[in-house]
Amino acid sequence: MRVAKVHRDRLIAESVFGPVRLNLPNGASTADYAVGDWMLVEPDTRMPVRRLDRKTILQRRTEGGRAPQLIAANVDTLFIVSSCNDDLNPARLERYLALANEAGTTPVIVLTKADQVADVAHWRDQVAGLQRGLQVVTLNAKAPDAALALARWCAAGQTVALVGSSGVGKSSLLNTLAGKSPEEAQLTGSIRVADGKGRHTTTSRSLHRIIGGGLAIDTPGIRTLHASDISAGLDQLFAEIIELAPGCRFRDCTHAHEPGCAVQAAVAAGKLDQARVERWRKLLDENRSNTPVQSGPRGNKTTKAPGRRY
Numbered sequence: 042m043r044v045a046k047v048h049r050d051r052l053i054a055e056s057v058f059g060p061v062r063l064n065l066p067n068g069a070s071t072a073d074y075a076v077g078d079w080m081l082v083e084p085d086t087r088m089p090v091r092r093l094d095r096k097t098i099l100q101r102r103t104e105g106g107r108a109p110q111l112i113a114a115n116v117d118t119l120f121i122v123s124s125c126n127d128d129l130n131p132a133r134l135e136r137y138l139a140l141a142n143e144a145g146t147t148p149v150i151v152l153t154k155a156d157q158v159a160d161v162a163h164w165r166d167q168v169a170g171l172q173r174g175l176q177v178v179t180l181n182a183k184a185p186d187a188a189l190a191l192a193r194w195c196a197a198g199q200t201v202a203l204v205g206s207s208g209v210g211k212s213s214l215l216n217t218l219a220g221k222s223p224e225e226a227q228l229t230g231s232i233r234v235a236d237g238k239g240r241h242t243t244t245s246r247s248l249h250r251i252i253g254g255g256l257a258i259d260t261p262g263i264r265t266l267h268a269s270d271i272s273a274g275l276d277q278l279f280a281e282i283i284e285l286a287p288g289c290r291f292r293d294c295t296h297a298h299e300p301g302c303a304v305q306a307a308v309a310a311g312k313l314d315q316a317r318v319e320r321w322r323k324l325l326d327e328n329r330s331n332t333p334v335q336s337g338p339r340g341n342k343t344t345k346a347p348g349r350r351y
């Protein structure tokens with residue numbers, strides 16, 4: 042079965058027979074499970090036997106949170122949704138890219154509301170350089186052909202997740218991917234679930250079947266994202282800067298003020314955007330101050346992560 046919804050007190054999974062409420066053993070926490078998890082379940086008791094190893098895991102730390110909060114598991118592609126308008130924010134998109142990289146999912150930037158602008162290339166150009174090899178799709182989230190534009194990531198066996206700020210068109214896009222008109226979406230936005238007592242309760246759904254045969258996970262509630270617990274994901278995001286560092290005169294160069302700095306030289310030569318370097322530094326600092334490091338023999342002490350320099 043595949044976990045479709047994680048509530049504080051219960052887990053709903055999709056089985057070949059439809060949605061099923063799982064029974065967790067005493068003391069088990071639903072917070073240990075993520076939407077998208079694959080579970081072996083004992084059919085009679087509906088108790089989990091085992092959670093299968095995760096291929097990818099999207100997670101983030103909430104303000105003051107002791108453990109990262111699981112967002113979604115086994116996501117192949119993360120659709121990072123933004124719109125062709127002035128709300129488009131490179132720093133915010135870079136946070137989502139770092140999240141995707143760290144999780145092991147392939148990020149795709151989806152720019153909605155392309156039908157409302159004359160010059161789509163202008164908006165595409167603003168995001169294309171945010172990561173090497175980054176895939177960018179521009180579309181109208183409400184038009185049926187949006188599903189076609191994203192079809193290569195939505196085939197059977199594929200799982201996508203959607204993230205992005207409020208109002209960028211995630212719900213619209215999800216409905217289009219699911220092949221639903223807005224009226225239908227209103228009616229079918231929730232599913233009926235049989236609980237242990239044979240009653241039916243209605244719950245909003247997080248795992249959606251989409252045309253093409255894949256599955257989509259929506260992620261309501263991720264309004265703001267702060268970088269934390271990221272390591273390789275940042276190096277991948279800012280590869281063009283990281284690769285310059287060996288050319289600096291000092292091995293512990295901070296690329297801020299040192300003589301012989303290859304990063305500053307690239308900025309001066311117009312090969313690297315100063316704003317991009319500043320965002321990189323800010324994200325590194327943010328990640329560092331939000332990431333507790335485990336220390337001590339039992340790993341129960343939390344201290345600030347040591348400064349990491351390139």
Ligand SMILES: Nc1nc2c(ncn2[C@@H]2O[C@H](COP(=O)(O)OP(=O)(O)OP(=O)(O)O)[C@@H](O)[C@H]2O)c(=O)[nH]1
Nearest residue numbers: 153154155180181182183207208209210211212213
């Ligand atoms: N013209 C046009 N309108 C769009 C597009 N995408 C979304 N909209 C409209 O923008 C508004 C917000 O879209 P939603 O799909 O509700 O956005 P959301 O990201 O789900 O927002 P939250 O539910 O707040 O997270 C709605 O009025 C949509 O009809 C698009 O590509 N083109």
Ligand SMILES: [Zn+2]
Nearest residue numbers: 289294296302
């Ligand atoms: Zn340097």
